[in-house]
Amino acid sequence: MRFIFKTEYRQDVELAKHDGHRLWYSVLMLLLLAAPWLFTEYWLAQLTFVLIYSIAALGIMLLAGFTGLFSLGHAAFLGVGAYTQAVLTNSGVPFPIALAGAGALSAAVGWVVGLPALRVKGIYLGMATLSFGFIVEEVLARWESVTGGNAGIHIKKPDLFGWVLETEIQFYFLCLVITVFSTLGILNLLRAPTGRAFVAIRDSEISAQSMGIHLARYKTLSFAISAGLAGVAGALYVHKLQFISPDQFNILQSIDLLLMIVIGGLGSVHGAFLGAIFLITMPQLIALVKDYLPAVVGQAPGLQGLVYGLVLIAFVLFEPMGLYGRWLKVRTYFEMFPFYRKGMFKRQKSFQKSDRLK
Amino acid sequence: MTATLLSAKNLSVRFGGVLAVNNVSFDVKQGEVFTLIGPNGAGKTTVFNLISRIYTPTAGEIDYLGPKGLIKLTDQAPQDVAALGIARTFQNIELFEHASVLHNLLIGRHTHRQTGFWQDLFFTPSVREAELQSREKAEEVIDFLNLQHYRDTFVAGLPYGVRKVVEMARALCTEPKLLLLDEPSSGLNVEETDDMAFWIQDIQQELGISVLMVEHDMGLVSKVSDRVLAMNQGEVLAMGTPREVQSDAGVIEAYLGSVDDVSSLRRPTGTSPRATQGGAL
Numbered sequence: 001m002r003f004i005f006k007t008e009y010r011q012d013v014e015l016a017k018h019d020g021h022r023l024w025y026s027v028l029m030l031l032l033l034a035a036p037w038l039f040t041e042y043w044l045a046q047l048t049f050v051l052i053y054s055i056a057a058l059g060i061m062l063l064a065g066f067t068g069l070f071s072l073g074h075a076a077f078l079g080v081g082a083y084t085q086a087v088l089t090n091s092g093v094p095f096p097i098a099l100a101g102a103g104a105l106s107a108a109v110g111w112v113v114g115l116p117a118l119r120v121k122g123i124y125l126g127m128a129t130l131s132f133g134f135i136v137e138e139v140l141a142r143w144e145s146v147t148g149g150n151a152g153i154h155i156k157k158p159d160l161f162g163w164v165l166e167t168e169i170q171f172y173f174l175c176l177v178i179t180v181f182s183t184l185g186i187l188n189l190l191r192a193p194t195g196r197a198f199v200a201i202r203d204s205e206i207s208a209q210s211m212g213i214h215l216a217r218y219k220t221l222s223f224a225i226s227a228g229l230a231g232v233a234g235a236l237y238v239h240k241l242q243f244i245s246p247d248q249f250n251i252l253q254s255i256d257l258l259l260m261i262v263i264g265g266l267g268s269v270h271g272a273f274l275g276a277i278f279l280i281t282m283p284q285l286i287a288l289v290k291d292y293l294p295a296v297v298g299q300a301p302g303l304q305g306l307v308y309g310l311v312l313i314a315f316v317l318f319e320p321m322g323l324y325g326r327w328l329k330v331r332t333y334f335e336m337f338p339f340y341r342k343g344m345f346k347r348q349k350s351f352q353k354s355d356r357l358k
Numbered sequence: 359m360t361a362t363l364l365s366a367k368n369l370s371v372r373f374g375g376v377l378a379v380n381n382v383s384f385d386v387k388q389g390e391v392f393t394l395i396g397p398n399g400a401g402k403t404t405v406f407n408l409i410s411r412i413y414t415p416t417a418g419e420i421d422y423l424g425p426k427g428l429i430k431l432t433d434q435a436p437q438d439v440a441a442l443g444i445a446r447t448f449q450n451i452e453l454f455e456h457a458s459v460l461h462n463l464l465i466g467r468h469t470h471r472q473t474g475f476w477q478d479l480f481f482t483p484s485v486r487e488a489e490l491q492s493r494e495k496a497e498e499v500i501d502f503l504n505l506q507h508y509r510d511t512f513v514a515g516l517p518y519g520v521r522k523v524v525e526m527a528r529a530l531c532t533e534p535k536l537l538l539l540d541e542p543s544s545g546l547n548v549e550e551t552d553d554m555a556f557w558i559q560d561i562q563q564e565l566g567i568s569v570l571m572v573e574h575d576m577g578l579v580s581k582v583s584d585r586v587l588a589m590n591q592g593e594v595l596a597m598g599t600p601r602e603v604q605s606d607a608g609v610i611e612a613y614l615g616s617v618d619d620v621s622s623l624r625r626p627t628g629t630s631p632r633a634t635q636g637g638a639l
Binding site for chain 2: 195206267
């Protein structure tokens with residue numbers, strides 16, 4: 001068990017709280033840098049997808065996990081980002097400018113969608129964002145002169161001011177850099193007044209307001225950041241796939257995105273990454289196991305959906321804190337061995353107010 | 359003690375057919391503890407919500423001596439009230455449950471933030487500096503209210519009595535001039551109530567903060583209050599020192615019923631000796 005001896009307030013402000021953090025995150029970083037030479041091309045591609053989805057997950061985590069606003073139409077922001085990137089890149093705009101454009105346009109759309117969030121909450125906000133998702137999907141399909149309609153759209157290779165990224169490895173490093181910067185940005189926000197204001201809104205709007213937090217401003221800000229990150233993820237997504245069509249940004253994608261952070265663990269930055277890893281590796285694992293199962297089960301259509309559903313139900317029932325919550329428990333078990341108690345993470349149930357619909 | 363900090367003039371609020379507050383006027387002077395008492399549904403919390411701008415009065419206005427001179431509080435937006443130096447607690451505790459005590463206190467420092475979104479995003483040295491300053495201030499409040507032991511505990515795991523103190527601490531972190539306490543002693547045991555009385559006196563005398571509170575515990579009220587306003591059915595019954603208000607006929611009537619009520623229950627004279635005892639109420 002690690003006991004941190006705190007002698008300065010500075011220690012609570014730093015991102016790395018102790019040497020263990022420094023060591024393990026350095027190891028992780030080295031591993032990620034060496035990944036192209038450690039993994040086969042196929043698994044490197046999957047890792048690239050994990051990074052891309054992590055960026056989107058960070059955004060949704062900020063919105064749902066830290067501000068308490070749920071969006072059922074997040075694939076729409078992914079779509080706005082992806083199509084903006086495709087259209088700009090194809091008209092010859094260099095990658096960084098196109099990426100900024102995709103993020104900014106998505107953020108602007110997110111800001112507009114955030115406006116109803118000032119009035120509606122919980123399930124009603126879910127419905128509002130859901131219908132927004134349908135509208136965007138429809139626009140992408142119908143606005144053929146720009147988006148190419150249901151036939152989809154191809155995109156050129158990313159071009160960094162004349163230096164064209166041809167290989168998968170180069171693109172992987174591009175995604176890695178953007179993921180690292182997005183993560184640092186979110187972590188910085190969360191340890192600064194802006195992030196605390198988000199958490200305040202999540203836990204009690206009325207007292208957040210009486211503490212001087214401008215609800216409208218921070219809710220729309222949260223929506224804008226979240227949508228902006230989804231837009232950046234969308235821009236990388238389109239480069240990765242090189243071809244997109246509107247049906248990739250439908251409600252199933254939105255649900256996948258939400259599923260990702262719930263399984264990862266709401267309210268933790270780690271959870272965003274664990275959720276992304278889960279979302280990408282699960283279909284691969286199912287595909288691997290398929291061949292060893294009896295044909296009746298293994299070749300049955302809808303196996304993936306079934307497994308997803310079961311996993312989600314299992315998490316909601318047994319581990320509401322998600323993968324990250326499970327990890328915390330495992331770690332505590334070993335740190336405190338043999339003194340871990342079963343009820344250690346049980347929250348005291350208080351019956352002061354009816355559970356709020358979030 | 360002389361300057362008026364907050365002055366409510368002829369406040370009325372109507373919710374549909376219910377007149378929750380009817381023509382209430384009072385002044386809170388600088389440095390005093392002013393208490394609102396009254397039976398349930400008297401409109402005390404509504405008055406609080408008027409001051410913190412959660413409700414807008416149907417009639418009347420509230421003047422407040424802010425940092426930039428006298429202003430009309432009723433023109434301010436709810437989120438701007440904290441910056442004017444008015445902090446409040448809630449009757450049913452509205453803390454940020456899934457955050458640590460320290461985190462809650464730091465949210466209380468929100469009105470003093472000096473940095474914007476972009477600075478926060480890159481965590482510039484100015485943000486770091488401001489964070490350390492906020493922390494120092496929060497630690498002062500932690501010392502003041504003896505919360506050292508709970509600093510890193512999540513609010514969701516704290517007992518009720520401690521949460522009450524944490525909520526008061528969070529309000530103090532905004533460095534208010536006027537502190538609104540909505541039933542500070544509800545749900546506390548005798549010992550905790552004594553501590554609360556002690557802290558309210560400290561807040562008034564050491565920090566020089568004026569306190570406006572709603573309270574039912576008359577022991578606490580008479581111990582700490584300079585002046586008391588009794589309300590019933592949205593109207594002012596009496597105002598004065600705790601002793602004056604407690605002996606006011608109207609207040610006794612509101613709490614215990616009038617002498618006439620009792621006399622109507624009395625049997626015809628001379629039949630029962632117990633009836634005369636009842637009359638002494």
